[in-house]
Amino acid sequence: MSLKPWREIATPHKDVLAGTFKQSEFAADITQVASGTAPAEYQDAEQFFARTYITEGMRLLLISVAQRLAGQGGDPVIQLQTAFGGGKTHTLLAVYHLASRKVPTARLAGIPPLLDEAGITDLPAARVAVIDGIKLSPSQPRRYGRHTINTLWGEMAWQLLGEAGFEQLAASDRDGTSPGKERLTELIRQAAPCVILMDELVAFIRQLEIGKSYPAGTFDSNVSFIQALTEAMKAVPNAILLASLPESEVEAGGTMGQRALEALEKYFARVESVWKPVATEEAFEIVRRRLFENPGDRDEVAEICRRFADFYRQHGDKFPVETQSNAYFERLCRSYPIHPEIFDRLYEDWSTLEKFQRTRGVLQYLAIVIHRLWNSDNRDALIMPGTLPLDDPNVRTKSIHYLPQGWEAVIEREVDGPTRCRPKSTATTPASAACRQRAGPPAPSSSAARRRRPTRRSAASKPAASSSAPSSRGKRSGCSRTCSSVCATASITSMRTATATGSTPSPTCAGRWRAASGTWTVGKWRNCSSAG
Known part of the structure; x- marks a missing residue:
């Protein structure tokens, strides 16, 4: 019996199906939400x-925010610090929608049990001030009616209490x-219950x-303001x-950015509670919710994964x-x-690239892949490493x-271009076996398969005993799509080795065969046709 295709079980969101999503839409803009102009x-709360999948870190943060606004404890200052695209702004948006109470909490998915856990029966609506460091300019004051506002503290006071503030x-x-x-302290006491959200403060x-x-103002006066503000927050129950700070020097932006980050961290560290970023396992559900309208019937998914x-x-x-425990079955079900x-390759390998934006980057990449x-x-x-359509210009780019x-x-000559490598060796290595398995004729019957010596497979391969081996679809000779994706993953993953050693990227694969994934781990540069 053949395994049912993923497309007959799971349904992507309409914007993913139609390809109408914009890469920028995966980057939340808190100022647009505050002004009512966001997608x-x-x-819409x-x-x-x-x-939104409420991660463990977000759950604990929202509980603390709710308790603080209700006057039942909670942290006065929370620092959100992670790499590009790690969910900082998305978390600030969750706080914005929870605190502003424009929609009753009973209608917000995941919030009622969270408030029950916090012991809160009536969450008060709060005033919210949004300070976006990218949207504001130190040299360009803002006009509000007859008033000219120059500083961060003037902007905060206006948003909290208007002209009186x-x-x-x-x-x-x-x-x-x-x-x-x-x-x-007096200003904040008048505005309470209130929330101050600072995004991209270093910028x-x-x-x-x-x-x-x-x-x-000056550099020193702005840093002094943050110091005074963090102390004032402790005095109002x-x-x-909540303030987002960059994690790396690259994101901080040069010498001045690093100096600003170090100054802010010193004062936030006195009173802040550090937010827990998204874990890889939690990313499964985050991506599924954003990209799939219906990830599939639970029983059907369990059958495939089993x-x-x-x-x-x-x-x-x-x-x-790791593939031998029941935990791996559960991972398959969660990521289906x-x-x-x-996910492992994107979060463990790609996340080491300084400009890769973690969850945001994963969403952007997989949205293009799923659409194609x-x-x-x-x-x-399943959508496996060998499924990635690297012949598509958008995916390749x-x-x-x-x-x-x-x-x-590298991709053009070795992976998915007209001059890519062709297998030269007939030896039964993990790489060549996977390549031939994918590009070869239909799989033999189950009885023939039992008589045949099994070849080593990738854990990201389709079970042969219960399904037909996909053919090369008559589109190519030589390396199959699986082999191509193996080579591509090797090249992309091994970029760090080339960069660190000063090597020049060359049209070769690298390293050691990773049986669980159908990929190569970082190692010496080797030719695709003879790797193993």
């Missing part, structure tokens, strides 16, 4: 939570000097050159500050030890219709987007 999936800090705003802790402060004065897991256990000597090895596979009538049981120049030639 519906971010602007019900849609937002329906598509701004008047309390007008002199400090005009002079570009930080208001003291007492003045800020704003790094523009302030040392020793130079701006309408927004139903007010909370067949894969059983096959791995039946051939345990050919596969890594995407094989968990794809759906429209090309892909009928694999995204695959090398985060790498140094020179990798287009």
Whole structure:
């Protein structure tokens, strides 16, 4: 009996099917939400939570926010620090929708049990101030009616209490000097319950050159403001500050960015609670909710994944030890219709690339992949490493987007171009076996398969005893799509070795065969046709 294709079980969201999604839409913009101009999936609180998987880190954070606003404890200051695309802004949006209470909490997916856990029966609506360091400019004041606002503290006061709030800090705003802790405490007490959300704060402060004065104040006055604000938040039991900070020097942005980050971290570290970023296992559900309208019937998914897991256990000597436990079956179910090895490679290998944006980058990449596979009538049981359509220009471009120049030639000559490598060896190695298995004729009957010596397979291969081996579809000779994706993953993964050693990218595969994934791990440069 053949395994049912993933496309007959899972249904992607309409924008993924139609290819109408925009890469920028995977990057949440908190200022657009605050101004009411964001796409519906971010602007509408019900849609937002329906598509949001509440991770362990987000759950604990939202509980702390709810407790703080209800005056029942909670942290006064929370620092969100992770790499590009790690979910900082998305988490701030969750807090925004929860605190603003524009939609009753009973209609927000996942929120009622969270409030029950926090012991809160009536969450008060809070005033929310959004300070976006990218949207604000130190040298360009903003006009609100008859008022000109220069500084971060003037902007915060206006958003919290309008004209009355701004008047309390007008002199400090005009002079570009930080208001003291007492003045800020009084302002926040009047606004409470309130939430202050600061996104990309480093991006704003790094523009302030040392020793130079701006309408927004000086570097020192802005850092002093953050110090006073964090201290003031502790004095008001139903007010909370959340600030996102970059994790790496690259994201911080040069020498001034690093100096700003170090100064802010020093003051946040005195009072803050650090947010827990997204774990790889949690990414399964995050991606499924955003990309798939219906990830499939639970029983059908379990049947497919059980067949894969059983096959791995039946051939345990050919596969890594992690595939032999029931936990691997559960991983298959959680990641369906995407094989968990794809997530592992993206989160474990690609996340080491400084410009790769983790969850955001994974969403952007897989949205392109799924759109192409759906429209090309892909009928694999799972979306596996060998399924990735590297012959598609958009997928190919995204695959090398985060790498140094020179990798287009690698894919063109070795992976999925007209001059790519052809297997020369007939030896039964893991690589050549996988290549021939994919490109060869239909699989023999189950009885013939039992008489035949089994070849070593990838854990990302389709179980042969219960399905037909996919052919090369008559489109290519030589390397199959599986072999191509193996080579591509090797090249992309091994980029770090080439960069670290000063090597020049060359049209070769690299390293050691990873039986669980059908990929190569980082190692010496080797030719595809003789690897093994």
